[in-house]
Amino acid sequence: MASRVAAAELQSLRYAEDTRRLYRQLQRSICQSLLGLANALEAKDSCTRGHSERVGTRARRIAAALGLPPDEIDTLTQAALLHDIGKIGVPESVLRKRGALDQAEWTLLCNHPLIGAQIVAPFDFFAGGALVIRHHHERWDGSGYPDGLAGAAIPLGARIVAVADVFDALTSDRPYRPALGRDAALLYLTDEAGRTLDPDVVAALLGLVRVGELS
Secondary structure: OHHHHHHHHHHHHHHHHHHHHHHHHHHHHHHHHHHHHHHHHHHOOOOOOOHHHHHHHHHHHHHHHOOOOHHHHHHHHHHHHOOOHHHHHOOHHHHOOOOOOOHHHHHHHHOHHHHHHHHHOOOHHHHHHHHHHHHOOOOOOOOOOOOOOOHHHOOHHHHHHHHHHHHHHHOOOEOOEOOOOHHHHHHHHHHHEOOOEOHHHHHHHHHHHHOOOOO
């Protein structure tokens, strides 16, 4: 009798482990599919090609420097890779415009965090990532979008992605301006620390740059 019970328990444990393994595989497949979509979007524009990958790498290193636990770092990294996926819902004429956006165009662009969050919303396991995507354009002083959150009310992951995103945008060519040099970009981040960007996150990025762990 005891041997049958032990065998049943072992079978149950194996079934549970198989279920977890399959669930993890499903999660990875979903994230890879979404990442493929995001990469396809970026590949259409030479100015943004590789942007999300660079933001993901920098966000991961900043998060580690700030002492986030590994599971949160993994979710944050995936969210950083997908942070601009909502731009699939923004007309190319807006994304590639060389001059200043008018109000209607700016409104369309500001929708991309909401669209991105809606794209990943059906996946319960990625709820934390959806929040990062939704809020990566919020600003420390409350001047960002879509919800006008300020300070610590902004999810930490979104604050990290915001800093990594701004740094990469500044040091990359854009249709409306050439790339800034690294020193000029770092000076801009320093000036914005405590105003539009989380000062602790900016300090972490600057520290990584100083020791050569981030470029």
